Amino acid sequence: MVEAPDRTGREAILKVHIAKKELPLAKDVVIGDIASMTTGFTGADLANLVNEAALLAGRQTKLVVEKIDFIQAVERSIAGIEKKTAKLQGSEKAVVARHEAGHAVVGTAVANLLPGQPWIEKLSILPRSGGALGFTYIPPTTEDRYLLFIDELRGRMVTILGGRAAEEVIYSGCASTGAFDDLRRATDMAYKAVAEYGLNETVGPVSLSTLSDGGMDNSSGSMPWGRDQGHLVELVQREVKTLVQSALEVALSVVRANPTVLEGRGAQLEEKEKVEGEELQEWLKLVVAPAELTYFVRGKERLLLPLQTGSQ
């Protein structure tokens, strides 16, 4: 496996590709900024990005490639191309707009709480080629990140479940299948926290996947424990379920604490199909974070969750 280059590396790679194509850049393009926006991109991804930005500028017969061209190229790479002909209609459009607004409101509350977190930059409900119906763009932090702290992890789970929370609150429980992918991501995150990063007190500092593989230097290829690990799997399952469920409850409390912003943003997004920039920031400034969010993200998990299964 090739390691993805760090920010300095990405900057160097971008410069090489821009020079090779002799690409004329507008004054607003700072290559270091583009490097900051592309955490996790490989060398090949960056080459494609430069091509894509050049094409976008070309289609508009610009003489230079502008910052906006690079930003749109990054967006396409992450979320797919907007499908022009496949606009949402009726109740689907209304729900997806509130779903995205939910992410934005909850994500903002989380970012207020955790220093150094990125801000919501853009909301969109134009379906994209990858299958996504809506899109909430949260740019990466300017510095490359190597670690995730437990409060950040809890914060991200809450933000991810903000869309489902908005649906449940606004439609009185009549949610849609649209949170499918959000649930996948939240479950995955909770599983890793509990079973690989040792961040759950009940399960403790055990690495479940190491046990599943029969130890680290399992040269014999046999699997002494195999796939069915009775006791620990049971424990991990309960904790994963509890963790995801708690995150949704906290997301619900944030959503309930911000009815005006949520509905305002949702309605506006339903109408305009895209909201971004200052207009978006202005609204999101009004977001308030309920105490539950603070407890869950910064305090001990158990402060909030007296129901936690005391297994073992």
Place this chain on the structure above:
Amino acid sequence: MVEAPDRTGREAILKVHIAKKELPLAKDVVIGDIASMTTGFTGADLANLVNEAALLAGRQTKLVVEKIDFIQAVERSIAGIEKKTAKLQGSEKAVVARHEAGHAVVGTAVANLLPGQPWIEKLSILPRSGGALGFTYIPPTTEDRYLLFIDELRGRMVTILGGRAAEEVIYSGCASTGAFDDLRRATDMAYKAVAEYGLNETVGPVSLSTLSDGGMDNSSGSMPWGRDQGHLVELVQREVKTLVQSALEVALSVVRANPTVLEGRGAQLEEKEKVEGEELQEWLKLVVAPAELTYFVRGKERLLLPLQTGSQ
């Protein structure tokens, strides 16, 4: 995987194929309408559809391809070709006729409840090449759908189980093996609702299949949890069973509330083998929906089901 084209895309593709074959169309053919009838068709499916419609018209030595030719071609593509020589007899014919009438009655009650749902268009008890003995045609909505709401999902399950419900009520419990495929579809729908869409309160917003795969970015190929997930599988199983069982109970209540329509439609279908159009609509106008249906589809699932297992 190729994404199926949206309505606009399908319209364009149909036009290409019709032009390529220089197909003379009757005045009643609106290509946009055919596009609306073919949700989920791929480009290849649409090409076949145009061929099939041309052949059907040709066999009747028509000079132009009419709307009816396209409709029949769509029907064949969805349900298979009618088997001329394999007519149902005796009690089998009687039961299949009531089974299809059950779908129609229950589907109508559901459509009355949920705005924007399509209506039953045709019932038939001529066995088809794919193995189906009867056929209830419900055309797609005119707009492409990307999401399914929990009430629609519950409504569909009830409609799917309407055939079995009719058999049980009319024959006092002496049902047949004919609901085989309906059970498959209802079970599948319930499983997805509970284990992938997070639409069950007891299981909560967890994605079971993500856990089964060992997380989303399971690059190592190992399966830390594997296939046997004790606690959660147990929970999901109970909820799937409860959900399907409740849907059948609700379908039974709809069937019991409409004895005249059901028997009238059933007897007529047994005699004529095919009922459609205005004649069908006239009868179905008389369908009434019992309160249970409203509770189950629009209200909280638990209003109806005090027996629900309080696991965890």
Place this chain on the structure above:
Amino acid sequence: MVEAPDRTGREAILKVHIAKKELPLAKDVVIGDIASMTTGFTGADLANLVNEAALLAGRQTKLVVEKIDFIQAVERSIAGIEKKTAKLQGSEKAVVARHEAGHAVVGTAVANLLPGQPWIEKLSILPRSGGALGFTYIPPTTEDRYLLFIDELRGRMVTILGGRAAEEVIYSGCASTGAFDDLRRATDMAYKAVAEYGLNETVGPVSLSTLSDGGMDNSSGSMPWGRDQGHLVELVQREVKTLVQSALEVALSVVRANPTVLEGRGAQLEEKEKVEGEELQEWLKLVVAPAELTYFVRGKERLLLPLQTGSQ
């Protein structure tokens, strides 16, 4: 998979093969009757059947192929060729004769109860090439069947277990291994009723195999539930066991209600090795059906079985 042709189709295929071979037929041959006797035969099976009938007639240097030649060819195709040298002896012969008589007595009682069921046509205890020691021939109904009703299903299970029931009653519990294949068929039938056709009240209208495969459109190839489905498998097992066991108990009650017919038929079959036609029908007219059979086959299963596990 090729679908087996229906009766009309089989008749047409038989005519083609007979014409191709220019086969002279006796006046007693009605091709439509042969088509009725060969439900489930494929085109290739029918071609073989015509060949076989021609050979059988040829060996006896007949000038025309008679009805009896076709009947024997059908029999061979279903049950294998009689092994001339491998006659049963002593207690084996006695037991197999009573076993087949048991099928005949129980099958007759069931046919009396269910309109449209076929009658027992022939009993034989000449071992056949496929491994069968005895043979009870029940011809198919004249009409092709597409559905099985729950009462027919229960009736078939009782008939299938009639052989074992006869052994148990006559030999006071000292049964043989000869019911091996009957148990396989009865268990299979019970499993399908409970887990695929939704015909068991405790398990309900759930399709177990759909869940096992991870849903109907399991495009990812993963098996979220896999093979070990704790709760539902447990439930299904108990119900399958109860269903098969009840069918045997009912078969026992039929056998006990007909001691004279059973022993008479058994002894005669032991002596003559083959009984059929009017002689057989005459005896079987005396068969009486106890109330248990009616309850089990036509009434609700639970009327008969107060012990039924009330799980869930």
Place this chain on the structure above:
Amino acid sequence: MVEAPDRTGREAILKVHIAKKELPLAKDVVIGDIASMTTGFTGADLANLVNEAALLAGRQTKLVVEKIDFIQAVERSIAGIEKKTAKLQGSEKAVVARHEAGHAVVGTAVANLLPGQPWIEKLSILPRSGGALGFTYIPPTTEDRYLLFIDELRGRMVTILGGRAAEEVIYSGCASTGAFDDLRRATDMAYKAVAEYGLNETVGPVSLSTLSDGGMDNSSGSMPWGRDQGHLVELVQREVKTLVQSALEVALSVVRANPTVLEGRGAQLEEKEKVEGEELQEWLKLVVAPAELTYFVRGKERLLLPLQTGSQ
């Protein structure tokens, strides 16, 4: 799979091979008798047998092949060739002699009880090429057998465990590893009785292997129940264990009821290494069968076993 020929078939095959080799036979050779001794032999086995008998006669420069040559050839084929150099010594020799004597005493008691059972013909403690240390020869019955009755099945299990029983009684519980293969055979027999032949009352007339394969016509290749069948496997395991354990207890009671024969036969066999013919029959006439054996083999299993687990 090729079916093994029946007795008539074996006689014909033996004649063909003897004729083909122009083998001169002694007057004491009756080919029908050799056919009776070779139940289960295929055509190829019989060809080898004729060769082997010819070779044995040739080595002794006999002018004709005698009955004894055929008998020894059959023995070799069943149990392997005696290893001349690998004689048992000391306590091993003593134990194996008592082990074989145990089979003989218990087998005789069983044969006394069941009409038509074959008699013990020969005991030997010369190790053979297949790994067997001792050898108790029980010839097949003169008639081919197709069925096994439950009393025969129980009788065989008791005989098979007679060797272990003798070890336990004579050495006060200090048994050896020598019953390894006997345990395999007894366990296999008990499993089939319980799980395939439906001969256990608690498990009932269910075919476990049919369920394991997902039914008989499992054309889809999927295994809905798979390998782990909770409830029924549990039940079957308990009953298999109970059945094998009961058979050992009964074998122990037979051994304890015949101390003189057992020790006499054991000591003689230890000294002479081979006992057969009239000398053996004379001793075995003295064997007595305790009531437990009769109950277990002929009566209902439960008469003997009040401890039987009443699961379900």
Place this chain on the structure above:
Amino acid sequence: MVEAPDRTGREAILKVHIAKKELPLAKDVVIGDIASMTTGFTGADLANLVNEAALLAGRQTKLVVEKIDFIQAVERSIAGIEKKTAKLQGSEKAVVARHEAGHAVVGTAVANLLPGQPWIEKLSILPRSGGALGFTYIPPTTEDRYLLFIDELRGRMVTILGGRAAEEVIYSGCASTGAFDDLRRATDMAYKAVAEYGLNETVGPVSLSTLSDGGMDNSSGSMPWGRDQGHLVELVQREVKTLVQSALEVALSVVRANPTVLEGRGAQLEEKEKVEGEELQEWLKLVVAPAELTYFVRGKERLLLPLQTGSQ
């Protein structure tokens, strides 16, 4: 699979290879003795042994191959070649010396109890190429063995665990990882006793591996019981654990009863790195066997173990 030759066979094979190489033998070489030392060697192993002995003699420029050359060649074949440069140091050396002394003390106590058991011949703490750090040489008995009696099996398990027992007693519980392979052997032995040889009263005379394979003549390749055998696996596990644990407890009692011999032998071995012959025998004569050993090896297992799980 090739069967290993017996003693007589090995003697013949050795003579062939010695003759073929025209090897001059010293007068102290008795080929029958070498055959006795090489139980389990195949023909190829014996050929290698002769080569190796010749090489060892050659390196010392002897004119004849002496008995000592053959003995060393046998030792190399069993335990690997001594690694000259990899001597143990410090606490590792001390522990391994006590570990081997533990085997010697416990093995001697066992051999005192069981007639015909071989004696400890040599102790060494020079690491060998196969990975072994120490080496306790127990030559095979002069006669080939085909059976293992339950008391021998128990005795061997105690001897195998003598090394671990010595570590625990001398270092007050601070044992090392060095018993890794001993635990493997003891666990394997206990498993076979319980699950294959029927030597455990609670599990009874059942062959677990036969059940796991779905019976002996599992021609269909399916595994009706598969790998997860709930009830019996549970039972077997408990008994295996109890059996190994009991053997360790008994080994501990032997070690505790012989503090002087153990420490004397341990210290001497730590210093000299190899102890053998009369010097070793002199010391080991002082070994005493506590009553627990007698109970465990010769008496019924349960005399010693009132805690034994009385499962079912």
Place this chain on the structure above:
Amino acid sequence: MVEAPDRTGREAILKVHIAKKELPLAKDVVIGDIASMTTGFTGADLANLVNEAALLAGRQTKLVVEKIDFIQAVERSIAGIEKKTAKLQGSEKAVVARHEAGHAVVGTAVANLLPGQPWIEKLSILPRSGGALGFTYIPPTTEDRYLLFIDELRGRMVTILGGRAAEEVIYSGCASTGAFDDLRRATDMAYKAVAEYGLNETVGPVSLSTLSDGGMDNSSGSMPWGRDQGHLVELVQREVKTLVQSALEVALSVVRANPTVLEGRGAQLEEKEKVEGEELQEWLKLVVAPAELTYFVRGKERLLLPLQTGSQ
């Protein structure tokens, strides 16, 4: 598998490669010392090491290869190459510095307790190519080790968890995902102690992996126990969890007993990014070991852990 050479062997191999390349060595290079630093290196690893040292010296245009070149080459081989451009920032840098300081403080306390343990030589927070963010270098002991004693094993587990412990104490429970690999190593060690080395009293001297493989000489390839070992797996899981959890608790107590050293070392490392040699040793001299550490490492595990599950 090739066995890794011992220290004497490594010295010889290094000399060969140095001679072959005619490498001029500085006077401070003692080849025996380099051999001591490279426990576990294979011949190929040592050849690469010599090349790498030569290259490092060459890049600095030295005339001779110095000891420092060899040390850096060893470090690279173990931990990867430092990534110049990927420096940690902000809270990540602060946390990784405390994490490494935690290893150092806990490792020093352990080394104080156990004679012959190596000392911490270097701390670094420059990310390396293998993915490690920080690096605590503990050189191997001068003598090759073949055994691990239970106190060393417990000590290593405590040291490995020292990083996580430091995070938890300093950041009041807000740990990061950075202990991922430490948890893997600790879990693996605990698993081996409990399931393979028999060093846990509750599980006892059983080798779990031997059972999983169906015994040592599983020539038949079948797995009688397979992968799901109910009882013992359950037991082992509980004990592994308890053991890892206890080690973390003890590491926490060491960290809490040394607040000044930890924070001082952490802050200094955060600033300087690398601390080593005398400067490091000076600080670490102040480390104190709390009684818990002594109990856990040298005493019986249960002294410390009254909560230990008394299963069985």
